[in-house]
Amino acid sequence: MSDSSRPRLIPMTPLQQLRAPRTARRLLHLVGGIALLGSGVGLFVQAGLGVSPWDVLHQGLSNRLGLSFGTVIVLVGLVILLLWIPMKQWPGLGTVVNTFAVGPVADLVIRWLPTPDPLAVKIALMAVATVLMALGTALYIGAQYGGGPRDGLMTGLHFKTGLSVRLIRTLMELSALGVGWLLGGVVGVGTAVFALSIGPLTQFFFRWCVVDISRGRR
Template sequence: MTTVAAHPPARVLADLGPVAQLRAGRLGRRLPQLVIGLVLYGVSLGLMVRGNVGLAPWDVLHSGLIEHLPMTLGQAVVVMSFVVLLLWIPLREQPGIGTIANALLVGLSADATLWVLDEPSALAARIGLMVGGVVLCGLATGLYIGAQLGRGPRDGLMTGLHRRTGLSLRLVRTLLEVAVVLVGLLLGGVLGAGTVVYALTIGPLTQLFLPWCLVDIDAPDLGAAPTLD
C-alpha cells in the first residue's frame, strides 16, 4: 500500500522562524547555496562599481552615505543592512541565519571584489561588467532566498511587502529599487545608465531565477508564505 505524505515538500517561500528553518532539512544543500549566493551578490555589486556606468540602486544610497561618513562601500552595505532590519518589525518578517549572514557577507564580498578588480579602460568592457553584475545579482538573489534560511534585510522588505500588499515580487522589487535611488541621489550618490538597467530588470530576473533555485523543504505550515507569481 502506498503511503501519501501528510505534508509534501514546499514549493513556495516558507514563512518559518530561525529554529524551524534549520529543522526543515537539506542543510547540506541549503547552507552552501546560501553562502555562495551571498558571496556572488557581493561580487555582483563590485562588478557594477568597477563598470562605472551606474551603481546598483542600493549602492547609489550607499555611495551617498560614504560621502558623509568615513567608511568603505562594503561597510556602508553592512551598516544599512542592520538599519533596514528595523523595517521588518511592522512587516513581521521571520529572520534566520541567512539574514545575519547576508548583512555581513555581502559587504565583505563587495569590498574584496573591489580590492582585486580594477576598472577597465574600454567602455565595452565596463558595460560588460555592468550587465554581468546585474544578471549575477539576479542569480545570487535567487540562490540565497531559495536556500530558505532567512531572506536578506533588503529582500525581506521585498517579500514582506509582497505578502502584505499582494503585489508581484517583480513589481515590489522594482518599486523598492526606484525609491532607494531617489534617497541616494538626495545624499549625493551617483546615478548612471547601469542604475536604470538594474532597477528595471532585477525584479524580473529575481522572479526568473528564484523558482529554479528554491530548495524543497519540510515546511508543514505554508499558509502565510509568499507565492512566486
C-alpha cells in the same frame, strides 16, 4: 519540469528554517549565493556605469561618511533590521548572513578590481555583474533560510499596510535612489539596466535554485 511541479518557497519561522531538511545543500546555496551576490555588487560598482537604486544610496552615504562601500551596506542593513521590530518580523540565518557578508565581499572586489577604461569592457562587466547578482539572489533565497533586510522590510510593510508588494518595492527603490542621488551617489545607464533586468533574471534562475524541502530528503 513544469512550473507547477518545481520546488517552491515555503513560509517558515526561523526555527522551522533551521529544522527543515536538506541542510547541506541549503547551506551550500546560501553561502554560494551570498558570495555571488556580493561579487556582483562589487563588479557593478567597478563597471562605472551607475549602480542599483539601493547602491546609489550606499554610494552616497559612503562618500559623505568616509566609510567603505561595503561597510555602509552592512550599516544600512542593520538600520533596516531595526524597522522589522514594530512589524514583528524575525530574521533567519539567511538574513544574518546577507546583512554581514554581502558588504565585505563587495569591498574585496572593489579593492582588487580596477575600473576598466574601454566602454565595451565596462558594458561586459556590468552584464556579468547583473547575472551574478540575479543568480546569487535566487540561490540564497532558494536556500529557504529567509531573505535579506530589504526584502523583509518590503514584505513586512505589505502585511501591515495591505499595499501591493510591487508598489511597496517601487516606492522603496525610488526612495533609496532619490536620497542616494542627493547624497552624491552615481546614477547612470547601469541603474536603469539593473532596474529593468534584475527581476526577470532572478525569476529565471529561481526555477533551478529553490531547494525542495517538501519531501524530507537531506
